[in-house]
Amino acid sequence: MTDDDLSTLIGSDDPAVGLRAVGALHRLAEQVEAAHIALARREGWSWEQIGDALGVSRQSVHAKHGKAR
Template identity: 65%
Template sequence: MASSMDLATGAGSSDPAVGLRAVASLRRLAEQLEALQVARARELGWSWSRIAAELGVTKQSVHQKHGGRDTAAKRG
């Protein structure tokens, strides 16, 4: 995995192939971090509304994106 410095440098590259790969890696990293933080917030009893407010999205969108994980965790 590339370091954050490598990703930042790559995102600013004049070579579109390098830049786009860096953007894709940053997107994957952001998605992983979001999933981890949403799971943690739910473990701490945060409501979907509160999580959505912190992310700047609607309650429906955050629940649709992460709600299945919440249910799966309770079953496991």
């Protein structure tokens, strides 16, 4: 693969722009995760069910979202 092919494939040839997009996506994922875990909890999902849906352990999702700050 040439550098030009790579640029076309990833949509940007400026690392500053591409890495900024990664940061923004991470932020977005955190915000969507928090909102939807709160929704699932309100609807009675267990931490285990939420962990399974996210592909992580019950412990890790509870440690991160368990108690209000």
